Amino acid sequence: MDEILEELYQKLWEAFGPQGWWPGETPFEVALGAILTQNANWNNVARVIKLLKEKELLSPRSLRGLPEAELAQILRPVGYYNLKARRVKNFLDFLHANYQDSMARLAQGDLEELRPRLLMVRGVGPETADSILLYALNKPTFVVDAYTFRILRRHDLVEEACSYEELKEFFMSRRPASVPQYKEYHALLVRLGKDFCRPRPGCTTCPLNGWRGPYL
DNA sequence: GACCAGGCACATC
């Protein structure tokens, strides 16, 4: 099975090359994007982040000074905007109360300590926590998302009823704990998912078409 | 106009 994940990585790499993830200039921008992209189109998230940048609101302190209702209006394009305004505020409160608004201070903790703490923030679930840990804080944890599950499921690498933690363990127990490669692997899976692996199969030009059995 | 998008919390059984 280790060889299969290596083979999958090679195939994705050959098809797409380096993805350069996460798209974001600072750890805070990455963390914010992780919350905003929950069940949302990344293009909309990118627009909102660009707008926040233009308004000079893209820092923990300035965002903290913005009323939640105003933040919600800015967040409209990403969907679930009231919900996400609250979730962003929850994360900001967490960062302020424990780390003096500093992502650098947050990054000083280690993975085993930080993950449960992030999960205590309302609105930060397993995927968001792992995205922040891997892409903003450079901790060696693997990010599982809907694409990851769909792709591995479609190629019959995991069970239908595989949970988030099980799928994550499936990966991490079979791959060396490398931050750069975890970053790249997840990004490549998302790339494949966006371009080819729709909820309903049927794309003959998918680079993985026919790999471990056709799924047309 | 349907379907989809880089989830999560909460209620209920």
Add this chain to the structure above:
DNA sequence: GATGTGCATGGT
């Protein structure tokens, strides 16, 4: 522990 539901805009 599994399943169902609300949250919501914008792209294809």
